[in-house]
Amino acid sequence: GGLHTFSPTFLMDGNIAFSRDPLSLVSPDIGTNYGLEYLGIPGTNGPDVRYSGLPRFAVNGYETMGNSETYMPKYIRNTYFTYTVNFGLTKGQHEMRFGADIARYRVNQWHPELGGGPRGNFAFNPGVTALNGGTASTNQFNAYAAFLLGLPSSMSKSEQPADTTPRQWLEGYYFRDRWQATRNLTLTLGLRWEYFPLMTRDHTGLERYDPDTNQVYIGGIGGVDRNAGITVSKRLFAPRLGLAYRIGQKAVVRTGYGISINPYTLSTGNSLLLPFPVAINNDYAGASSYLPYGPIEKGIPLAQYPDTSKGVIDIPLKTTTLSLEKGLFRRGYIESFNLILERQLPGGFSGSAGYVGTRTIRQGIGLNINASSPGRGEAGRPLNARFGRTANTTMFKPFLGSNYNSLQARLDRRFSNGLLVRVSYTWSKALDYTDGEGGTLSWPDPTQFSRNHALAGYDRAHTFRVAWVGELPFGAGKRWASENPAAKSVLGGWQVNGIFSSYTGTPFTVGAASTSLNAPGQTQTADQVKSVVEKIGAIGRTTPFYDPAAFAAVTRVGYGNTGRNILRGPGLVNLDVALFRNFSLGEKWKVQFRAESFNVGNTPHFGNPSASVSTPGSFMTITSASSSSNNVEGGERVFRFALRASF
Numbered sequence: 001g002g003l004h005t006f007s008p009t010f011l012m013d014g015n016i017a018f019s020r021d022p023l024s025l026v027s028p029d030i031g032t033n034y035g036l037e038y039l040g041i042p043g044t045n046g047p048d049v050r051y052s053g054l055p056r057f058a059v060n061g062y063e064t065m066g067n068s069e070t071y072m073p074k075y076i077r078n079t080y081f082t083y084t085v086n087f088g089l090t091k092g093q094h095e096m097r098f099g100a101d102i103a104r105y106r107v108n109q110w111h112p113e114l115g116g117g118p119r120g121n122f123a124f125n126p127g128v129t130a131l132n133g134g135t136a137s138t139n140q141f142n143a144y145a146a147f148l149l150g151l152p153s154s155m156s157k158s159e160q161p162a163d164t165t166p167r168q169w170l171e172g173y174y175f176r177d178r179w180q181a182t183r184n185l186t187l188t189l190g191l192r193w194e195y196f197p198l199m200t201r202d203h204t205g206l207e208r209y210d211p212d213t214n215q216v217y218i219g220g221i222g223g224v225d226r227n228a229g230i231t232v233s234k235r236l237f238a239p240r241l242g243l244a245y246r247i248g249q250k251a252v253v254r255t256g257y258g259i260s261i262n263p264y265t266l267s268t269g270n271s272l273l274l275p276f277p278v279a280i281n282n283d284y285a286g287a288s289s290y291l292p293y294g295p296i297e298k299g300i301p302l303a304q305y306p307d308t309s310k311g312v313i314d315i316p317l318k319t320t321t322l323s324l325e326k327g328l329f330r331r332g333y334i335e336s337f338n339l340i341l342e343r344q345l346p347g348g349f350s351g352s353a354g355y356v357g358t359r360t361i362r363q364g365i366g367l368n369i370n371a372s373s374p375g376r377g378e379a380g381r382p383l384n385a386r387f388g389r390t391a392n393t394t395m396f397k398p399f400l401g402s403n404y405n406s407l408q409a410r411l412d413r414r415f416s417n418g419l420l421v422r423v424s425y426t427w428s429k430a431l432d433y434t435d436g437e438g439g440t441l442s443w444p445d446p447t448q449f450s451r452n453h454a455l456a457g458y459d460r461a462h463t464f465r466v467a468w469v470g471e472l473p474f475g476a477g478k479r480w481a482s483e484n485p486a487a488k489s490v491l492g493g494w495q496v497n498g499i500f501s502s503y504t505g506t507p508f509t510v511g512a513a514s515t516s517l518n519a520p521g522q523t524q525t526a527d528q529v530k531s532v533v534e535k536i537g538a539i540g541r542t543t544p545f546y547d548p549a550a551f552a553a554v555t556r557v558g559y560g561n562t563g564r565n566i567l568r569g570p571g572l573v574n575l576d577v578a579l580f581r582n583f584s585l586g587e588k589w590k591v592q593f594r595a596e597s598f599n600v601g602n603t604p605h606f607g608n609p610s611a612s613v614s615t616p617g618s619f620m621t622i623t624s625a626s627s628s629s630n631n632v633e634g635g636e637r638v639f640r641f642a643l644r645a646s647f
Contacts, residue, residue, distance in 0.1 A: 001014065001015035001016075002015070009089060009090040009091065010089050011087070012086070012087050013086050014084055014085035014086065014099075015083075015084050016081075016083050016084075017080075017082045020077075020078070020079055021077070021079070022077050023075075023076040024073070024074070024076075025071075025072055025073060025074040026073040026074075027053060027069055027072045029053035029054050029067055030050075030053050030073060031049060031053075032053070033051075033053075034052075034054045034055070035054070035055040035120055041055065041296060041297070041299045043120060043155075043157060043299035043302060044119055044157070044299065044300060047159075050075075051118040053067050053119050054067040054119060055067070055119045056116060056117065056121040057122050057147070058121065058122070058123045059140075059144055059147045060123070060125045060143035060614070061126075061140025061141075061143055061612065061617075061618075062140060062144065067117075067119060069117075070115075070116065070117030070158075071111055071113040072111070072117075073110075073111065073118075074109070074111040074113075075109065075111065075163075076109050076111075077109075078105070078106065078107050078108060078109070079106040079108075080103065080104070080105055081103065081104040081106075082101070082102070082103045083101075083102040084100070084101050093179060093180040094177055094178070094180075095177070095178045095179075095180075096175070096176065096177045096178075097175075097176045097178075098173075098175040099173070101170075101172045101173075102169070103169070103171075104167075104168075104170075105167065105168045105265065106165075106167055107167070108202075109164050110162075112158040112160035112280075113158065113274075114158040114320060115156040115157070115320060116157050116158060116281075117158055118158060118159065120155070120156070120157040121156045121157065122154075122155055122296060123153050123155075124147040124151070124152050124153060125143055125146070125154075125289065125513070125514075125515070126138035126139060126141075126142030126143040126146070126513050127288075127289035127290045127291075127518075128151050128291065128292045129142045129143075129145040129146050129151075130142050130290065130515055134555070135555055136555070137512075137513070137552070137553030137555050138516075138553070139513065139615065140614060140615045140617065146292065151292035151295060151296070152292055152293060152294075152296055153285065153289070153292055153293065154285040155283075155284045155293055155294075155296075156281065156284065156300075157281070157300050157303070158274075158279055158280065158281035158282075159281075160278070160280070161277070162278075164201075164274055164278050165201050165202040166199050166201065166272065167200050167201065168196075168197070168266065169196075169197050170194075170265065171194065171195040171197075172193070172195075174191065174192040175191055175192075176189070177189045184245055184246040184247075185244070185245050185246075187243055188243070188256075189240070189242075190239070190241075191237065191238070191239050191240070192238040192260075193237055193238070194238065194261040195234060196261075197232065198227050198230055198232050198329070199265075200219065200220075201278075203220075204218055204221055204226075205218070205220040205221075205228055206226075206227060206228050206230060206272070207272075207275045207276070207277070207278065207323065208229060209323035211369060211395075214314070214315060214386070214389055215314055215315065216275075216312070216314075216315050217311065218277075218312075221308070221310065221311040222309075224311035224312065229326045229327070230325075230326065231327065231328050232328070232331070233328065233329075233330065236261045236331065238261050240256070240257070240258035241256060241257050242258075243255050243256065250343055250344040251341065251343040251344070252341075252342045253341055253342075254338070254339075255337075255338060255339045255340070256336075256338055257335070257336070257337045258335075258337075259333050259334070259335055259336075260333060260336065261331060261332075261334075262332040262360070262398070262437070264364050272322065272396065275321050275322045276315050276319055276321040277313065277315075280303045280305070280316075281320045282300070282303055282318050282319050282320075282391075283320055283390075283391050283392065285520060287378050287379070288377035288518050289516075289517070289520075290515065290518070304319075317387065317388050317389045317390060318389075318391050320391045320393065321391075321393060322366065322396060323393075323394070324395070324396055325395055329398070330362060331362070332362030332363055332401075333360075333361050333362070334359070334360050335358065335359040335360075336357075337356075337357055337358075338354060338355060339355050340353070340356075341353055341354055347413075348414055349411060349412065349413050350414070351409070351410065351411045352408075352409065353407070353408070353409040353410075355405070355406070357403070357404060357405045358403065359402075359403045359404075360401050360403070360432075361401050362398035362399055362400075363398065363399075363402055363432070363434075363437065364397070364398050364438055365396075365398075365399060365400055365433065365441060366395070366396055366434075366439065366440040366441070367396075367399075367444055368394050368441070369444070370383045370384070370389060370390075370392055370521065371444040371520065371521025372518075372519040372521055373519055373522075374517055374518065374519045374522070374557050375517075375519070377518050377520065378390045378520060380519065381520065381521070392521055394440065396438065401432075401433075402430065402431060402433065402456065403430070403431055403432075404430045405428065405429055406426055406428035406429070407428070408424070408428075409425045409426075410425075411423040411424075415469070418470060418471035418472075418473065419468070419469070419470045420468060420469040420470075421467070422465075422466070422467045422468070424465050425462075425463070426462070427461065427462055428459070428460070428461065429459065429461065430455065430456040430459040431454065431456060431459075432453075432456045433452040435456055435458060442509075442522075442564055443522055443523060444521060444522070445519075445522060448559065451563050451564060452564060453564075454563055454565045455507040455564075455565040456507075456565070457506060457508075458506060459506065459565075460503045460506060461504045462502075462504045463502075463504075464502045464503075465499060465500065465501050465502075466499070466500045467497075467498070467499045467500075468498055469495065470495065470497065471495050472495070472496065474492050474494065493581045493582060494579065494580075495579070495580055496577070496578070497577075497578050498575065498577040498578065499575070500574070501572070501574045502572070503571055503572045504568065505569035505570045505572070505608070506568065507565035507567065507569075508567055508568070509525060509562075509564050509565055509566065509611060510525055510526045510551055510562055510566060510567060510611050510612075511525055511526065511611055511614075512527075512553045512554050512560055512612060512613045513553060513612070513614035516554055516556055516557055516558075517557065517559065524554060524560060525559065525560035525562045525563065526552065526553065526560050527551065527552045527553070527554055527560045528550060528551055528561055528562050529549075529550065529551065530547070533546055533547060533550040534546065535547075537570075538622075539606055539622050540622070540623065541623055544609070544620035545569075545609040545621065545622050546620045547620070548613070548616075548619045548620040551619075553614050569606075569608030569609065570606045572605050574603060575601055576596070576600065577596070577597050577600045578594060578596040578597070579594070580593060580594040581593050589646075590645070590646050590647070591644070592646075593641075594640075594641065594644070595639070595640075596640045596641075596642075597637065597638065597639050598638040599635055599636065599638065600637060602636060602637035604625060605625055606625060606626065607622060608622070609621060
């Protein structure tokens with residue numbers, strides 16, 4: 001990084017950064033082909049040690065057996081470059097800034113985590129042992145019976161012939177002018193231009209599946225253009241406007257509006273890392289939800305490795321893939337806006353309150369274009385009728401959208417007399433069609449799109465937090481122990497800080513067995529049979545959190561009458577506390593001691609209830625903690641002690 005001063009009013013700063021991300025994640029069962037050598041199931045494991053370990057056995061309604069971590073093993077060797085340059089110019093009442101941000105991603109990864117993963121997966125669903133057309137609902141015990149009979153509803157396995165090697169540039173150029181228009185009015189005007197060239201591979205271009213021919217085009221090979229018929233826009237302009245108006249000496253109104261081009265990258269995450277033929281994931285399923293694919297002793301058919309020296313290749317009928325559509329890739333954008341009132345209050349306090357919202361236009365969503373329709377099984381898949389193709393086929397499309405609206409309030413006490421306090425509260429609502437970029441729709445059936453639009457899975461209606469930093473009133477210049485040398489040295493200089501958090505729970509969907517729906521690629525939900533769902537609020541196996549009798553399994557050919565994320569799980573309360581002090585050792589050395597506790601009260605952070613009406617033994621009960629990995633939402637009490645020396 002560097003800074004150059006051309007004149008007192010014209011500056012330049014910039015930096016170049018390089019980072020390398022070498023990572024290997026392996027599970028403890030690696031090195032032994034349990035599926036092939038111990039269980040004798042053909043098609044599992046192989047062709048090298050990376051595929052070794054336990055296959056996965058998923059019995060509907062029960063804990064998964066075998067190695068459920070389908071993303072392992074994972075070998076990553078990513079390299080990232082960033083280049084940034086900014087210029088600052090002050091002229092009169094204008095403070096201007098302009099520059100460029102450029103990034104280069106070079107991704108090298110091996111982890112065929114699609115579908116069943118590299119060891120193989122066997123799914124046992126209840127329909128195999130259920131009566132087709134019967135009035136009784138299927139449940140977890142039907143699934144266990146299918147497992148005992150060795151009759152999986154489906155089998156799957158993924159393989160990766162070589163590393164996936166995406167390469168992508170990300171470019172952004174901007175101009176911003178902060179203008180002191182009057183003594184009380186400040187305007188901020190800005191414009192940003194983004195350019196996202198289409199990602200490529202290290203030696204080839206992008207792969208594209210064509211639903212009109214059931215073939216895959218590999219960019220840069222055999223006469224296929226490097227972008228495989230996909231183009232990107234060069235008109236991604238993003239304006240921003242901000243306004244701050246001072247009302248007297250103690251209040252300010254702030255408002256703003258801005259557009260940000262959706263920054264998702266195709267080369268990272270799970271977007272276009274592993275399409276066919278970069279990875280080969282084969283799914284084999286019975287002709288309907290009442291039929292098994294075949295006995296487990298016959299195993300998983302061997303994958304067909306394509307000839308990638310050709311620019312246009314056929315895709316096996318049971319091999320899944322993910323692709324962009326031909327033509328212009330219309331990247332989405334995010335609108336952000338707010339209106340905030342800030343005011344200085346008596347006693348050293350200041351407060352703010354206002355509206356904050358966002359709108360995502362053309363969110364990146366995975367749409368399965370080969371999902372079946374109710375009652376038709378594998379025969380109802382659109383691409384099966386045309387080509388005999390029965391595999392899920394996902395097109396990554398920027399369409400549909402999401403929105404967030406909130407009331408945000410804050411009360412601050414600036415640091416005075418050894419105490420700083422901040423209190424914040426947010427009342428919000430987030431709606432979307434699927435969570436996160438690249439998420440797939442629960443109902444890709446065009447007649448059911450509206451069912452996808454619901455509360456976002458991450459929505460928390462109410463969030464309350466209190467944070468503080470406080471110096472203990474002991475030692476030099478404090479109320480107590482300010483004179484006695486021994487007391488000052490022992491009790492003085494200590495500081496306590498903490499964060500108290502209270503959140504409402506996150507939404508969840510009430511599911512049901514999809515046997516009678518018989519529509520691969522679609523999601524089934526339960527029927528709500530009571531007008532009001534009573535919240536009992538209990539925790540544990542014996543008493544439910546919600547009334548389970550309010551829902552019933554679906555036995556007809558069709559969807560349940562409930563939608564996505566209709567109920568909300570338990571809330572969360574957490575307290576983190578830290579105690580620290582600085583010690584001076586002579587004139588040059590200082591030592592800081594820190595004692596920290598996350599979730600000091602060891603308050604349980606419970607997960608959402610078991611939500612499938614087809615598992616009667618556990619339906620609507622809470623028997624686990626939150627699955628979140630961070631200490632605020634998922635962690636037990638943790639103590640951490642540290643010493644930090646500076647000189």
